[in-house]
Amino acid sequence: MNRPRATTNRRRFLQGSTLAGAAGLTGLSGCSYWSGSNSRVSRAAGKKVIIIGIDGMDPRLCSQMMSEGLLPNMAKLRATGGFSELGTSVPPQSPVAWANFINGNGPGTHGIFDFIHRHPHEQCAPFYSAAETVPGEGAWEVGDYQLQLDFWPFNHKPSETVLRRQGVPFWDYLDASGIPTTFYDLPSNYPPSPSQYGHHRCICGMGTPDMAGSYGTYQYFAENGPPQPIDEGGGRRTRIKFDEETGQGELIGPENGLLKVAKPMTIPFKVHRDLQSNAVAIDLPTQRLVLKPGQWSPWIRLNFEMTTPAFLPDKEVSGICRILVQEVAPIFRMYVSPINVDPRAAVVQLSEPESFIGDVANHLGPFYTTGFKEDHKARTNGVFNDDEFVRQATNVMEERLALFDYAVQDYEDGLLFFYFSSSDLQSHMFWWNSDKPHPIRSTTEAQKWHGYIRRLYQRLDQVVGDIYDRYGSQATIIVMSDHGFSEFGRQFNLNSWLRWYGYLGPPECTSLFKDVDWSQTAAYGLGINGLYINLKGRERDGIIEPGEQKEALIQELIFGLTQLQDEDGRQVVRNVYRSDQVYSGDATELAPDLIVGYARGYRASWATCLGDLTDDVLLDNDQAWSADHCADALEVPGILFSNRKITDAQPSLVDLAPSILKEFGLKTPATMSGKVVLG
Amino acid sequence: MPELARIISALNQFANFFGRALANAVAPLPGWLSATVIGVLTGVVMLVGYKYTSNQRAIKRVRDQMKANMLSLKLFKDNMRSVFGSQLGLVGGAGKLLLHSLLPMVVMFIPITLAMTQLSLWYQMRPLQVGETAVVSLQLRDDTPTPLPAVKLDGGDFAEIVTGPVRIDSTKEVTWEIVARTTGLHELQFDVNGELVTKSLSIGDRYLRVSLLRPTLKSWVDVVLNPAEQPFAVDSAVQSIAITYPERDSWTSGTDNWVIYWLVVSMAAAFALKSVFNVNL
Ligand SMILES: [Zn+2]
Numbered sequence: 001m002n003r004p005r006a007t008t009n010r011r012r013f014l015q016g017s018t019l020a021g022a023a024g025l026t027g028l029s030g031c032s033y034w035s036g037s038n039s040r041v042s043r044a045a046g047k048k049v050i051i052i053g054i055d056g057m058d059p060r061l062c063s064q065m066m067s068e069g070l071l072p073n074m075a076k077l078r079a080t081g082g083f084s085e086l087g088t089s090v091p092p093q094s095p096v097a098w099a100n101f102i103n104g105n106g107p108g109t110h111g112i113f114d115f116i117h118r119h120p121h122e123q124c125a126p127f128y129s130a131a132e133t134v135p136g137e138g139a140w141e142v143g144d145y146q147l148q149l150d151f152w153p154f155n156h157k158p159s160e161t162v163l164r165r166q167g168v169p170f171w172d173y174l175d176a177s178g179i180p181t182t183f184y185d186l187p188s189n190y191p192p193s194p195s196q197y198g199h200h201r202c203i204c205g206m207g208t209p210d211m212a213g214s215y216g217t218y219q220y221f222a223e224n225g226p227p228q229p230i231d232e233g234g235g236r237r238t239r240i241k242f243d244e245e246t247g248q249g250e251l252i253g254p255e256n257g258l259l260k261v262a263k264p265m266t267i268p269f270k271v272h273r274d275l276q277s278n279a280v281a282i283d284l285p286t287q288r289l290v291l292k293p294g295q296w297s298p299w300i301r302l303n304f305e306m307t308t309p310a311f312l313p314d315k316e317v318s319g320i321c322r323i324l325v326q327e328v329a330p331i332f333r334m335y336v337s338p339i340n341v342d343p344r345a346a347v348v349q350l351s352e353p354e355s356f357i358g359d360v361a362n363h364l365g366p367f368y369t370t371g372f373k374e375d376h377k378a379r380t381n382g383v384f385n386d387d388e389f390v391r392q393a394t395n396v397m398e399e400r401l402a403l404f405d406y407a408v409q410d411y412e413d414g415l416l417f418f419y420f421s422s423s424d425l426q427s428h429m430f431w432w433n434s435d436k437p438h439p440i441r442s443t444t445e446a447q448k449w450h451g452y453i454r455r456l457y458q459r460l461d462q463v464v465g466d467i468y469d470r471y472g473s474q475a476t477i478i479v480m481s482d483h484g485f486s487e488f489g490r491q492f493n494l495n496s497w498l499r500w501y502g503y504l505g506p507p508e509c510t511s512l513f514k515d516v517d518w519s520q521t522a523a524y525g526l527g528i529n530g531l532y533i534n535l536k537g538r539e540r541d542g543i544i545e546p547g548e549q550k551e552a553l554i555q556e557l558i559f560g561l562t563q564l565q566d567e568d569g570r571q572v573v574r575n576v577y578r579s580d581q582v583y584s585g586d587a588t589e590l591a592p593d594l595i596v597g598y599a600r601g602y603r604a605s606w607a608t609c610l611g612d613l614t615d616d617v618l619l620d621n622d623q624a625w626s627a628d629h630c631a632d633a634l635e636v637p638g639i640l641f642s643n644r645k646i647t648d649a650q651p652s653l654v655d656l657a658p659s660i661l662k663e664f665g666l667k668t669p670a671t672m673s674g675k676v677v678l679g
Numbered sequence: 680m681p682e683l684a685r686i687i688s689a690l691n692q693f694a695n696f697f698g699r700a701l702a703n704a705v706a707p708l709p710g711w712l713s714a715t716v717i718g719v720l721t722g723v724v725m726l727v728g729y730k731y732t733s734n735q736r737a738i739k740r741v742r743d744q745m746k747a748n749m750l751s752l753k754l755f756k757d758n759m760r761s762v763f764g765s766q767l768g769l770v771g772g773a774g775k776l777l778l779h780s781l782l783p784m785v786v787m788f789i790p791i792t793l794a795m796t797q798l799s800l801w802y803q804m805r806p807l808q809v810g811e812t813a814v815v816s817l818q819l820r821d822d823t824p825t826p827l828p829a830v831k832l833d834g835g836d837f838a839e840i841v842t843g844p845v846r847i848d849s850t851k852e853v854t855w856e857i858v859a860r861t862t863g864l865h866e867l868q869f870d871v872n873g874e875l876v877t878k879s880l881s882i883g884d885r886y887l888r889v890s891l892l893r894p895t896l897k898s899w900v901d902v903v904l905n906p907a908e909q910p911f912a913v914d915s916a917v918q919s920i921a922i923t924y925p926e927r928d929s930w931t932s933g934t935d936n937w938v939i940y941w942l943v944v945s946m947a948a949a950f951a952l953k954s955v956f957n958v959n960l
């Protein structure tokens with residue numbers, strides 16, 4: 001229904017977001033897969049494997065809290081089976097790490113190396129690594145519209161969103177053996193990979209777009225908003241004016257992709273406020289909400305009218321959102337969540353099989369479907385304060401717990417995987433396990449919020465306890481995370497560093513996408529950990545000869561980066577990995593040449609991830625996003641708990657798939673590099 | 680047209696009597712069953728009503744003629760003139776049937792409408808469940824001076840105000856969000872400058888009559904569509920009170936779908952039972 005935003009320029013695309021990004025590329029056109037035979041007769045013979053995936057749960061904090069007696073259920077698991085650090089991916093970014101888990105093998109097999117990749121033949125044109133929307137071909141133009149008709153005699157090719165993760169996911173082997181698998185919110189799997197034999201079910205997780213085709217675009221209406229609406233990476237800020245205590249505005253929906261010049265569909269609304277009772281009534285075309293400051297609306301359905309050429313009936317496209325009125329007066333402020341795809345009537349395929357998510361939503365009601373559910377952008381951009389962010393994240397957590405309950409009740413045997421994002425996105429904001437001064441908080445505040453993360457760990461420990469109580473010895477229980485956490489106090493602008501040493505020019509260059517001179521550029525950084533050689537024959541404007549010249553440059557860069565010291569003498573980069581040494585497989589084409597592994601406390605700067613250069617090479621991080629894990633993989637291992645013995649001293653993410661297959665009596669396939677680590 | 684509204688309101692009171700009795704009788708049944716039973720009953724009532732309001736003898740005559748035309752169509756299919764004549768005869772017969780059904784349709788229009796609006800109380804929306812919220816909107820007269828007067832809402836121990844009142848000067852409305860606390864068919868009380876008015880509130884898991892709007896006599900359409908409660912007088916300070924209820928999710932007895940199911944079942948029942956009641960349709 002929607003087309004890719006072919007017009008999205010590179011600049012806007014990059015401003016759109018740092019880590020997330022998205023499917024600005026993602027059209028809303030659903031692509032359905034052949035789902036194969038539907039006979040769901042389990043051949044698991046009662047065998048149960050339950051995996052709780054807790055994004056970003058850190059082994060050091062777990063150990064510390066277990067020794068304080070604060071995580072009794074995890075401690076129990078440790079005592080029954082085992083607990084270990086879990087080696088993460090290089091680089092330790094969630095999409096990469098989860099893809100390692102999925103393939104039981106490294107990035108060389110799945111082809112995801114960073115949140116952001118680049119097209120070398122278009123000289124550093126960036127795109128999001130997990131999914132890509134392939135533009136359609138051909139269209140029938142009628143007035144203001146262009147229709148893509150995929151049948152004879154037109155045979156146009158509609159645009160299509162494709163999963164870029166390559167290789168064989170481990171559940172394919174279980175599917176082929178008749179063993180049922182169910183995944184709730186699996187990252188790096190949007191659009192969902194198909195189940196050939198009908199034994200696999202999955203709801204897409206991280207990477208799933210909202211209705212705007214982004215990783216989440218909130219709308220913020222405030223009396224003190226800018227005169228003209230502005231897009232602020234992850235959100236849109238608009239001024240709302242009141243006339244006799246009534247204000248009006250419009251909610252921006254998805255673009256009408258049938259139009260030649262794509263234009264978003266909108267829904268008008270009015271806000272009436274009562275100063276005396278400090279509350280508002282919000283009138284939408286089909287619904288009235290009555291809200292006071294701090295009160296969240298329930299999920300509301302928004303039906304967008306999609307105009308079509310006169311000879312076709314108009315269509316309706318619906319999404320869901322929640323509204324928070326933050327202040328009634330003197331300055332009215334209102335947050336509207338990203339408009340999520342409605343799981344009860346999904347306009348794009350959000351699950352495999354396609355009907356799965358609808359079945360769940362019919363039981364539970366609507367819930368967040370975007371990959372990034374906790375609205376960290378709203379916090380980063382100052383739309384939320386800490387408490388509001390926590391409240392929103394708690395809303396997510398409550399939904400997840402209800403879904404978890406459903407998942408457990410619906411589960412008979414085979415594999416059950418359930419994912420929690422809370423620990424990751426909230427740790428990014430609140431984790432601070434260090435004596436160093438916090439970027440934006442006083443020490444007491446930083447401690448207070450770190451305490452909040454500890455309580456979150458305790459809540460998740462209860463989830464583990466719940467599963468243990470229900471299944472104890474009847475199931476293999478695995479509690480794991482994709483990576484741990486680290487403070488992020490100082491940021492390093494890799495591109496500025498390259499410029500300083502003359503690897504990137506001209507000396508006054510400010511951006512890879514504006515004023516870089518590729519003929520003066522030997523290497524550039526893009527994404528969070530990637531460093532690329534501007535290689536002749538590979539990059540469109542490459543200048544470095546493959547072979548000796550490239551080799552020498554790589555040696556120089558590794559030496560320079562690992563020698564780098566901050567003003568106080570701290571080492572900034574712990575390791576630099578050569579992709580030709582750490583990656584192997586058929587999918588290495590887009591891999592960076594070097595992967596920069598930052599020391600604890602450091603990360604790539606906000607600007608450099610997006611190709612921007614700053615005057616200083618090392619700067620303080622001044623964002624609410626004050627903890628991260630995109631460091632050296634050795635700094636931020638994940639966790640592994642199990643009620644089975646952990647037989648290896650250094651288990652890693654890629655080892656889980658072979659271990660799970662073995663639980664079901666399957667041998668480790670040749671597509672995997674991991675080993676069995678559970679006894 | 681307050682006069683028309685008053686007449687409708689009187690009819691509604693009559694219909695409410697039956698509506699409530701029927702409601703009590705079928706309340707324990709599951710939705711699909713009660714919808715089916717009511718559909719069949721409606722079909723029978725329509726059949727009997729049709730029998731006594733239509734000219735059964737004339738209809739039989741037309742039917743017989745039409746049968747003869749059909750027969751001649753088959754017998755003389757090679758004779759163009761005869762075929763054409765029979766076809767004309769059939770069309771004419773259909774027209775006559777339609778004419779003969781006009782009177783019964785006019786006569787039955789009112790009871791059918793009353794039945795339908797009674798059933799809508801039942802199936803269109805479901806009662807609030809305990810803990811669920813609803814928006815209550817009270818419409819004041821157009822000439823109410825602003826700022827609007829203080830309107831007090833008393834939910835007793837069965838409903839609690841979550842937010843509001845929000846007074847909307849531009850539309851002369853006062854609105855609240857309430858949360859349901861105890862089950863039952865309750866009366867919310869409103870105090871508008873000393874004038875006390877009420878609005879029913881349905882809370883519970885089982886089937887209850889759900890009145891979305893207490894209308895005003897100024898709008899006969901609203902009075903037709905919202906039969907359960909006594910309409911507000913033309914000069915009342917309060918013109919209407921609306922409550923939002925959740926939709927009912929069912930193919931047979933849920934929001935909007937119930938009308939289709941009811942019509943289909945009643946028609947099917949009427950056709951199936953026409954020979955039992957010896958009715959010519
Ligand atoms: Zn993260």
